Amino acid sequence: MQVLVIGATRGTGRLLVDRLLAEGHRVRAGIRAPGQAEALAAAGADPVPADLEGPDEPLRAALRGAQAVVFCAGSGSGTGPDATLRVDLHGAVRSIDLAVALGVGRYVMLSSMAADDPRRGPAAITHYLAAKHAADRILEGSGLAWTSVRPGGLTHEPGSDRVEVGVPRLERRGTIAREDVAAVLAGCLTQPATIGLAFEVLEGPVPVGEALAGLETGRAGTMAKP
Ligand SMILES: NC(=O)c1ccc[n+]([C@@H]2O[C@H](COP(=O)([O-])OP(=O)(O)OC[C@H]3O[C@@H](n4cnc5c(N)ncnc54)[C@H](OP(=O)(O)O)[C@@H]3O)[C@@H](O)[C@H]2O)c1
Structure with missing residues (x-):
């Protein structure tokens, strides 16, 4: 699958690039500066300009022909x-609008726990959760x-390739390794059961593939109740 990763230079996006390449996908890695291209090209990705605060045309070119965007x-x-409004809200919305216009069928959003209701999160990041929610x-x-x-x-x-997922939410707060989030994002691209779903994810005991497949039957959201 031809996949565009927006925000591919660092953090979860960078780990996702490696994961997708290892799984045999063709990866366009969204960058913001020319100096970011070399390392991603060396990894086997195709670096493409994709600045969510920049002009439309590079973003349009990055999306054109892609089968999925993460x-x-x-x-x-x-x-x-x-900056939260410019990137996490308006930038995300621009990429969604362009994906629709260009016929990119699949869109996986790395959102955040408590994005379903920003009042669930810490007060200091309500603006961020509200941007993710919108x-x-x-x-x-x-x-x-x-x-x-x-x-x-x-x-x-380091990732464990094991998680706990809950639709639409989990009853606890916690953490998760970026490597495991990358595994979940990659898994969503090949697991149709995840289409049309928002779910929370934390570190946990269930193998990623099993957790995502379990979303189909609703089993995945029922575990680890205190
Ligand atoms: N941190 C947490 O605990 C947490 C929890 C839940 C969800 N999340 C979400 O998870 C995602 C990844 O977080 P992370 O901490 O792994 O990533 P990160 O290390 O903060 O990296 C952010 C990425 O976004 C890119 N970026 C920044 N501004 C951009 C713009 N205007 N246009 C295009 N790309 C831009 C950066 O590129 P440059 O290298 O060019 O700056 C970088 O590749 C984010 O959506 C975050 O909101 C984070």
Whole structure:
């Protein structure tokens, strides 16, 4: 599958690039500066300009011909609410609109735990959760084959390829390794049961493939009740 990863240079997006390549996908890696291209090309990806705050045309070119897009970009916790609105909300919406216009059928959003209701999250990041909530709602109404993956706090720990998922939410808060989120995002592209679903994900005991397949029957959301 030809996949565009938006926000491919660092964090979860960078791990996802490697994961998708290892699984045999062709990967367009969204970058913002020419200096970011070399490392991604060396990894086997096709670096393409995809700045969510930039002009439409490069973003349109990055999306044209792609079969799926995975949104992994984020303004980051060190920026203010204005950057959150520009990247996590408006940037996401622009990519959704362009995906619709260009016929990119599949869209997987890396959202956040508590995006279903920002009041569930810490007060300090309500603006961020509200941006994620709005972007998810627009994606859900887009007509695309969408999935919203909503992890808890991301860590740099090694992945275990095991998780706990809950539709639409989990009863606990917690963390998850970025590597495991990358495994979930990649898994969504080949697991039709995830289409049209928003689900929360934390570190847990269930192999990723099994957790995603379980979404089909609703089993995955029923475990680990205290
Ligand atoms: N941190 C958490 O605990 C947490 C929890 C739940 C969900 N999330 C979400 O998970 C996602 C990934 O987070 P992360 O911490 O793994 O990533 P990260 O290390 O913060 O990397 C962010 C990525 O987004 C890119 N980016 C920033 N502004 C952009 C723009 N205007 N246009 C295009 N790309 C842009 C960055 O590119 P540059 O290298 O060019 O800056 C980078 O590739 C984000 O959507 C975040 O909101 C995070």
